[in-house]
Amino acid sequence: MSQPIKLKKGSILYEKGQPATHVFVVKKGDLQASNAENYTFEIGETVGIFDCALRDKYSATVKAIGQAEVESVKFSELEKFSDALAWKVTLATIKKIDEQYPESWS
Amino acid sequence: MELVQLFPNETIRTANEEIKSVYIVKSGRLMTSDGNVEIKPSMNYGLDSLFSDPSEGVSLVAVTSSSVLKIEIEQLISGIADADDDVKKAFSGVHKLIKKRLSKS
Numbered sequence: 174m175s176q177p178i179k180l181k182k183g184s185i186l187y188e189k190g191q192p193a194t195h196v197f198v199v200k201k202g203d204l205q206a207s208n209a210e211n212y213t214f215e216i217g218e219t220v221g222i223f224d225c226a227l228r229d230k231y232s233a234t235v236k237a238i239g240q241a242e243v244e245s246v247k248f249s250e251l252e253k254f255s256d257a258l259a260w261k262v263t264l265a266t267i268k269k270i271d272e273q274y275p276e277s278w279s
Numbered sequence: 280m281e282l283v284q285l286f287p288n289e290t291i292r293t294a295n296e297e298i299k300s301v302y303i304v305k306s307g308r309l310m311t312s313d314g315n316v317e318i319k320p321s322m323n324y325g326l327d328s329l330f331s332d333p334s335e336g337v338s339l340v341a342v343t344s345s346s347v348l349k350i351e352i353e354q355l356i357s358g359i360a361d362a363d364d365d366v367k368k369a370f371s372g373v374h375k376l377i378k379k380r381l382s383k384s
Binding site for chain 1: 301303319320321322323326329350354355356357358359362363365366368369370371372373374375376377379380381
């Protein structure tokens, strides 16, 4: 089950190098990754998916720009659906994006 | 599921049409009619709408000769229909993120 997490301005959601075990769906506010300062994660977007799907550890530190709220979901919960076509298409897309855009992504 | 061959400038989806299928580009390139989103090989259009708003006011047009795999959303959803809402939101959120990243700013 998901867990809501409330973040104050500047609070760190996760740090670079931590084991990538959870993804986070933005419910309120915006977040930013340390390796993509011109990119903002907005409401409805899932943060951490690239690292969970492709790497063992988070590749960047992600923090709240202002007050924010996210819902954490264990990546293993998503992986339960690895046989589903929707997940296969999702994973293929993530891999392709990661190959095509050299800059790291959370 | 069907493989669709498109000529340059050919439309595969018209504006405001309910999204009933997801389009995966096998070769070539598609672009939304507003010029904001470009879909290259192995990327898809429509998965971000899987569990949310099923309509969008843009057409989907081939930029070059393209080969596109068209998969009905019902078929895609079948394996994940029993998932908890948070898992569905996470899936949808991945594709929102990807779509925004692919948008030209």
